Amino acid sequence: MASIIIKVPFSPKLCATLRDEAPEGVTVHIPPIPMKRGYFDHAPIIDITLTLARDVSVSLFVAWLLKKFERKPPTTKITMRRREIEWDEGKLRKAIEEELQIEKKSDET
16 A cells, blocks of 8 residues: 655635545545634644555546645645655656555565
């Protein structure tokens, strides 16, 4: 399984959409957001973790993820194992495929 962390400004609509429309085999973890008066005056940056099962189509997942952010790409970043990845379809797909290969090799040993 590969895990990706996306740092984005909190949006209830985005969080609901990611949870409800995630492809099969993708787990979405959104941390609890403390509700305080004035909290949403400035949207806090949250870490959304997306975990992919091995049998998930990487191309399908990347296309889905980029579509979710096509209107307004996050101003922050995507990370995998503390490595920053650009919001580029080819680079994102390559990074996920490499991660899945690393995990596959580690399971074989």
